[in-house]
Amino acid sequence: MNTFLNRLMGRVKLGGLLAVAAPILAIVFAMLITSVVLIAAGKPALDTFGWLIDNGSQPRSIVNIVNLGTTYYLAAVAVAIGFRMNLFNIGVDGQYRLAALISAAVGGAAVLPGVLNIVLVVVVAVAVGGLWAAIAGFLKVRRGVSEVISTIMLNAIATAFGSWLLIEHFGTVNGNAIATTPIPDNAHVPAAAIVPGTQLGINTFVIVAIVVGIAYAVVLSRTRFGFNLRATGRSEPAAVASGVSVKKMVLITMILSGGAAGLIGMPELLGSSFTYNTNFPAGLGFTGIAVALLGRNNAVGMAIGALLFSFLDTSSDILQLHDISPEIVKIMQGAIVLSVIIAYELAHRYRLVAEQRRVSRELLEGAAA
Amino acid sequence: MLRTSVTKLAATAATGAVLMAAAACGGSSSTSSEASTSAAATTAAAAPKAKVGLAYDIGGRGDQSFNDAAAAGLDKAKTDLGVDAKELEATAGETDAQKEERLRLLAQGGYNPVVAIGFAYSAAVGKVAKEFPDVKFAIVDDAVAGPNISNLLFAEEQGSFLVGAAAALKSAKGNVGFVGGVDVPLIHKFQAGFEAGAKAVKPDIKIQTKYLTQPPDFGGFNDPAKGKTAAQGMIDAGADVVYAAAGGSGGGVFEAAKAAGAKAIGVDSDQAKTADPGVQGVIMTSMLKKVDVAVYDFIKKFVDNAVVAGPTIYDLKAGGVDYATTGGQVDDIKSKLDEYKQKIISGEITVPSK
Incomplete structure (x- = not known):
């Protein structure tokens, strides 16, 4: 089943040199596209890359990149859980926003003290994300509704439902913002100022992201559930034939994906804003889709992709300081995702053609002998 | 089938993105060069009286609305008061940390005063203003308080x-x-x-x-x-x-x-x-x-060394709103x-x- 979709989702592995060559080719290609755009706009391409690297290696930038990357990584894992089973959970965006809102309200109520409150907030967020995703899973299993359609619709519903909850129930008006009651000081996730040269601290929620990444890799590749999930993704009929209940898998995977989505808002909520307000970052679910594609649904690949995206996003201001439009960052991100897809596809095709040549050569030699 | 259609789609999307990007960059680069030449013309005579850092909300200069009104005030300050300026804009869906970083970059880069456009900067201004007690901050549409924060509010x-x-x-x-x-x-x-x-x-x-x-x-x-x-x-x-x-x-x-x-x-x-x-x-x-009036007034007060922290309400009486x-x-x-x-x-x- 060496189809384009399977290759896109990282289900077919490249071996040897090609596995190294593909990502390098992709980055070179993305830099070329970006350079063309920069030169067309009359900006110095080489200097631009210099400024990016210079800014990205400042201690303060490193902290910001890791913190934002933590959020992006959680978003990518949430998306990837579905992707590995051919479930396109486009609703990660709505799932995390609703989860962050409701868990922020629960945390603000401070029914439990200190660390217990943190645990409660996280549990509520995972539960809300999972439940919201379960609606799409249930619709698919029971009614055959495509999860792509239902999750997109549920995003819109989550936005409207969230506003209603925030405006009518959880929120208080403070100036021009509506915000939930702040989570008390004793239930904040601490920031660790471990990068020398800056007082900014790394959000310790990064540990949770690493644990989630490890769990994702281990469950997928080392457990029976992971095998069933991957098998269903590769070929549904084959999975059914080997006794996998596809419906059950769809529902469980959707809930897991939504549960992971519930974690996306946690670094920001517990480590930085401590409240859900009308300015809470939106659209992280879609960033997650791009990062999951970029990392080819691989736990380590997505971590690299998340850091690359957050590196570019934290560079938008430094580019503007040099009179370069911040949109260049979005172009670079788009170019990288496309380049990675194209580079891996080229590498796969190269391997296929090389194999075919080898086989036909051996056959010819065999016929001659 | 799938392979060819996906490849085509990707190719079309890539070309489209590059074209649009080129157009976008072209547009913004021409406006910024206009702005810098007009600033250069006025500053040629005297050294700039102040380096203003301005942080826009999403949309930035060119939104034909709120941000543009602020930009108009800044442009007037450049020509009338001979100040230098640097403008940074927000991106969609960013976190408070990114907004803070934008203000920090300006404050650290020697820009003073720093003007934040829009209530989305509320938390960021409150935090960064504490880190730079010698820099004057202003925020439009928000009442966040601090000894070096001026609030430009409208009725x-x-x-x-x-x-x-x-x-x-x-x-x-x-x-x-x-x-x-x-x-x-x-x-x-x-x-x-x-x-x-x-x-x-x-x-x-x-x-x-x-x-x-x-x-x-x-x-x-x-x-x-x-x-x-x-x-x-x-x-x-x-x-x-x-x-x-x-x-x-x-x-x-x-x-x-x-x-x-x-x-x-x-x-x-x-x-x-x-x-x-x-x-x-x-x-x-x-x-x-009249966001332009508020932004200009604030910069003028800074140049005149008359900045007052706290809210200034631009109402009918002050000519801040009108029909x-x-x-x-x-x-x-x-x-x-x-x-x-x-x-x-x-x-x-x-x-x-x-």
């Missing part, structure tokens, strides 16, 4: 009261509409003032209200199609004057009003001048929110509107803000 409800009164005076059917961009407290102020003004003229007037999007979806400030649909619905239900308090979505409201022969009211800028020329004729007046008379469509009711204006200034009428 939008007072200006909206006047255009509400104008709407009621001009409505033949006794039925007017309010299109709000996003359902947030800031826009509730516009609605409250508009309703109070309309009812002051005609207590039994029918007022239709519609918000285009719910937060955190702030698309309602920049979605003309949604504005058009909402305004059409109101006009179909009998409204003949519609107030667009919806930023860039107002363009759609004006189109709908034009198609149906109704009247519209603009917001923030004098939209009978700034809107698309084809629809300027339907804009009978606009609620002016526009471009096009002469409200000339016949001007005396009545000015009467309301005086009553608000004197305190005889208190306009509700909720």
